[in-house]
Amino acid sequence: MKRTIISVLITLVAALVLFYIFLPPINLSSYAFWSYLFILTVIFSVLTFFSDVEELFRYGKTPSKKLLYVMVSIIVVLGLITVINFVASPIFSAKSYSKRIAISENHEFVSDVAPVDFTKTPLIDKESSQKLGDRKMGEFTSWVSQFYVSDIYSQINYNNEIVRVTPLEYAGFIKYLTNRSEGIKGYIKVNSVDGSASLEELSDGMRYMPSAYFFENLDRKLRFSYPTAIFDEASFEVDNEGNPYWIVPTIKYAGVGLKKEINGAIILNPITGESKRYAVEDIPTWVDHVYSADLIIEQVDNWGEYRNGFFNSIFGQKDVINTTEGYNYLVMDDDVYLYTGITSVSSDESNLGFVLVNLRTKEANYYLAPGAEEFSAMASAEGLVQEKGYEASFPLLINLNNKPTYLLSLKDNAGLVKMYAFIDVADYQKVVVNDASLGIEAAAKKYLGEDISSGDLIKDEKIVIESIKNVVIDGNTYYYITDEKNNLYVAKINVEKIILPYLKNGDSITISYNKGERSNTITELEKN
Numbered sequence: 001m002k003r004t005i006i007s008v009l010i011t012l013v014a015a016l017v018l019f020y021i022f023l024p025p026i027n028l029s030s031y032a033f034w035s036y037l038f039i040l041t042v043i044f045s046v047l048t049f050f051s052d053v054e055e056l057f058r059y060g061k062t063p064s065k066k067l068l069y070v071m072v073s074i075i076v077v078l079g080l081i082t083v084i085n086f087v088a089s090p091i092f093s094a095k096s097y098s099k100r101i102a103i104s105e106n107h108e109f110v111s112d113v114a115p116v117d118f119t120k121t122p123l124i125d126k127e128s129s130q131k132l133g134d135r136k137m138g139e140f141t142s143w144v145s146q147f148y149v150s151d152i153y154s155q156i157n158y159n160n161e162i163v164r165v166t167p168l169e170y171a172g173f174i175k176y177l178t179n180r181s182e183g184i185k186g187y188i189k190v191n192s193v194d195g196s197a198s199l200e201e202l203s204d205g206m207r208y209m210p211s212a213y214f215f216e217n218l219d220r221k222l223r224f225s226y227p228t229a230i231f232d233e234a235s236f237e238v239d240n241e242g243n244p245y246w247i248v249p250t251i252k253y254a255g256v257g258l259k260k261e262i263n264g265a266i267i268l269n270p271i272t273g274e275s276k277r278y279a280v281e282d283i284p285t286w287v288d289h290v291y292s293a294d295l296i297i298e299q300v301d302n303w304g305e306y307r308n309g310f311f312n313s314i315f316g317q318k319d320v321i322n323t324t325e326g327y328n329y330l331v332m333d334d335d336v337y338l339y340t341g342i343t344s345v346s347s348d349e350s351n352l353g354f355v356l357v358n359l360r361t362k363e364a365n366y367y368l369a370p371g372a373e374e375f376s377a378m379a380s381a382e383g384l385v386q387e388k389g390y391e392a393s394f395p396l397l398i399n400l401n402n403k404p405t406y407l408l409s410l411k412d413n414a415g416l417v418k419m420y421a422f423i424d425v426a427d428y429q430k431v432v433v434n435d436a437s438l439g440i441e442a443a444a445k446k447y448l449g450e451d452i453s454s455g456d457l458i459k460d461e462k463i464v465i466e467s468i469k470n471v472v473i474d475g476n477t478y479y480y481i482t483d484e485k486n487n488l489y490v491a492k493i494n495v496e497k498i499i500l501p502y503l504k505n506g507d508s509i510t511i512s513y514n515k516g517e518r519s520n521t522i523t524e525l526e527k528n
Helices: 002-022 031-059 066-087 090-098 126-137 173-179 218-225 293-305 310-314 374-384 440-448
Strands: 147-149 154-158 161-170 184-191 197-206 235-238 244-254 258-268 275-278 321-323 328-332 335-344 350-358 364-372 396-399 404-411 417-424 427-435 453-473 476-483 488-492 508-516 520-527
Touching (some): 031 066, 066 090, 090 293, 090 310, 147 184, 154 328, 154 335, 184 235, 293 335, 364 417, 364 427, 417 440, 427 440
Parallel strands (some): 488 520
Antiparallel strands (some): 147 161, 161 184, 244 258, 335 350, 350 364, 404 417, 417 427, 453 476, 508 520
């Protein structure tokens, strides 16, 4: 009995030490919790084994059955977990997996996404933001030796500005000890539109950080405050007043570690350590990142794979679709949306459409827009300047003249943006690149071949042609039309290849067009 008590006490001490180090959630649906229990069981079993061996050799006693009971318990528990997870797997629950995310398919891109405003378009990607942030940090020589810039760089909507924010971190254990009394008094903010970077200084330092130690470590602070919660990856954000916060989504599973879902979020103030847990529907609107990109893509893939059952996803693969490899972000109406393409499982480098998912509410829309897959578009842009060796960024999806269009940057080996490229989603052979030093507006005008439209779409208007001329620009044929009221119109040949070449003065036509500053862009045309 005495040896059993000693074994139990040693196991309890090990439990406390391991809990402090590894911070597993006390939650039956977490693999981390069962791994924690398994390690403790192994420790207790080893202690029991050596105790029984000692008693056998010293006193000739028959070993107790405690070890046998422990082994049987482990086998039973592992068996139960296996059975539960098998029953909860897509084999038996394909429909529930396909419904992990509700995706609306009755939307039009040009209706939901406003025409591009280049003064609010995030042209600076995460990689470039990191370089800008490091450069800004280098200007503060007294800080560089004590802190480093985290690589988080969360993209947020900050008072209608599209920015990336990331905290500073302690540069090691010694730097933590020498600075912990004041904390970390700043974070980096990079404007994703114009590339301006600033180090935002705080009057009170941030104490609860991933790089802090002991009970000021962020993960440890969260675990001891919420011992049963399962945490997703924390993101760093600031509210509308510029106050920093950690946004930590909480997870629920089906079975053990299956069908991951977000059931709320903890918002923690890194300065005071105060935190509050919110249900998903109650999360403040200034928060932009509740659902991670990886989780959204996993759920969209399940929606596309299992709609017609598990076995169809493997064998028949009728109507089976999934996401493309990359993703990017759009900022609309004070929220951040994830964008990714949708392609067939037998993809031939083309997309069937794309999805936009609100990262705070998980509202998701699917837009049918057959066209170029993102990496094909990137390769097409790189091919135009292959002698320069520029590397294309992952495209932004924009509404340019009421058409989904890829916008991407071409960067040199130093990560500096040298050119902009516009690519027609429907046809990635239609690509125009332009020197970034001339500005994004100049690149857009070169792509369009005329003035950028205001975004107002006029439908089914009848006009009489006063004059019509055609011009070839960058290999594309454009028709310039003047009506009897002296209004100017421009039409690309692909608007109506059969009719446009045969139009002449005096013909009556019905058109739909986008209004422009000096001329109008025809999108549809038929002869009366």
